[in-house]
Amino acid sequence: MAIGKLKLTCASTILIAGLSGCATISEKSCAYDAWYDVGFRGAMANHDRADYLDDILKDCGKHGFEPDIAELRRGFADGTERFCEPDNGFAWGRAGQSYNGICRSPEFSNAYAEGYHIYEVETRRSAIVSRLSSIRSELEKLEKKFDEDELTEEERGKAQRKYDKLRRERKDLGRELEALPFV
Numbered sequence: 001m002a003i004g005k006l007k008l009t010c011a012s013t014i015l016i017a018g019l020s021g022c023a024t025i026s027e028k029s030c031a032y033d034a035w036y037d038v039g040f041r042g043a044m045a046n047h048d049r050a051d052y053l054d055d056i057l058k059d060c061g062k063h064g065f066e067p068d069i070a071e072l073r074r075g076f077a078d079g080t081e082r083f084c085e086p087d088n089g090f091a092w093g094r095a096g097q098s099y100n101g102i103c104r105s106p107e108f109s110n111a112y113a114e115g116y117h118i119y120e121v122e123t124r125r126s127a128i129v130s131r132l133s134s135i136r137s138e139l140e141k142l143e144k145k146f147d148e149d150e151l152t153e154e155e156r157g158k159a160q161r162k163y164d165k166l167r168r169e170r171k172d173l174g175r176e177l178e179a180l181p182f183v
Contacts, residue, residue, distance in 0.1 A: 030060035035068040039075025044083050046092070048100055049076055086111035094119055118183040128177045135170045139163065 042052040060067050084103035093115025142163045
């Protein structure tokens with residue numbers, strides 16, 4: 001697949017997922033949206049088919065509309081086929097999105113797992129860098145505190161223990177950061 005098409009497919013899938021939020025539908029959508037499109041969007045948002053279709057039937061029924069079940073199912077089937085493309089699986093995982101298992105393709109599952117692994121590594125790397133920054137600030141505050149003559153021996157001992165603990169944590173996090181794979 002061409003890079004431009006891959007980026008467009010991935011971006012549009014993530015955008016649809018972000019906008020859809022939940023499986024409910026508005027009265028306006030019940031009245032004006034094409035049932036095929038409603039089904040397609042549900043699949044592209046990784047909704048469970050049975051739950052999503054039940055929600056649509058209930059919500060539109062509350063508004064006095066009866067969905068075209070055949071069109072909903074057809075749209076959901078086509079959306080599932082599109083959603084289950086391996087490139088989308090990678091993008092879905094890379095964005096840290098949860099996956100409910102609607103795809104039967106091992107290629108999708110493998111691509112999702114690969115993307116999700118990258119997401120996890122980058123999330124951990126970011127957390128470590130953030131914590132290291134916090135530790136640096138805490139150590140600087142403690143160093144200033146050590147320069148104060150007003151500290152009692154007990155306060156100085158407590159500050160020294162905290163300082164030593166933070167230095168050990170910084171060292172451990174540094175090792176973990178170095179051990180993280182480059183993804």
